[in-house]
Amino acid sequence: MKQYGMIIDLEKCIGCHACAVACKAEWEVPADQGRNWVKRLGPSNTPHGLASTYYPGLCNHCDKPACVEICPADIVERTFKDQVTGRQKTLEVAATLKDPFDGTVQIDKDRCLGCGACADACPYEARYVNPEQGEDGKADKCTFCVERLAAGLEPACVQTCLAEARIFGDLNDPESAVARYVKKGAIKMESDAVKIGPNVRYFGNKRDIHLLTETSTPMVMPEASLRRVMLARLARPVIRKGKKKMTFFDL
């Protein structure tokens, strides 16, 4: 089984924001929101010397995604298909779900209630509810550009990065470039309290990695607003279209 992931090579990133701009253009992300971002960190003293770096981030397509767990939308049966082998698997899922064949975390926009509970629950602040859609605003985040992958292309941010600081691939394939970075020591942004298996990893020198982990690793699991979850659950009978079977690859 695949687990798509991304490596961010801090030594290569030049902070040009081309990845963030490409993502906004590809997916019509509102100007004040982001499916991905580049933050400037430092200059600051670290135990390894003065450091300044960039923090390119995105959804981590986690192994145990907090967003999937919290999603209050109705559960439906969904059939997933392995694009390579054609194998199929049926799972019960809410509106945000983890694909069992490629490990990506996706949003079923047709069934998303727009309650924002997933955005609240994500410790990486990787989701937003689209404000430009008014009361019908849906949750949105990085999808690893699955539609582009299906067409044989790389994610837009990877293709656009001239510095080749974003590297995409299957972490479970030992021959992939991303797996080689993991062997070289690329790290997960995890803390004792936040261990949900992020599949975006960061590679760099000790100074930059220290600065990144000290300033940007989430230290607590955020609590999703109970009010939002309750309101979404109460609204279900009004919103839902009825329990039905869906085929993910037909959407």
Ligand code: SF4
């Ligand atoms: Fe969900 Fe946040 Fe993990 Fe992405 S980073 S899978 S939105 S918990």
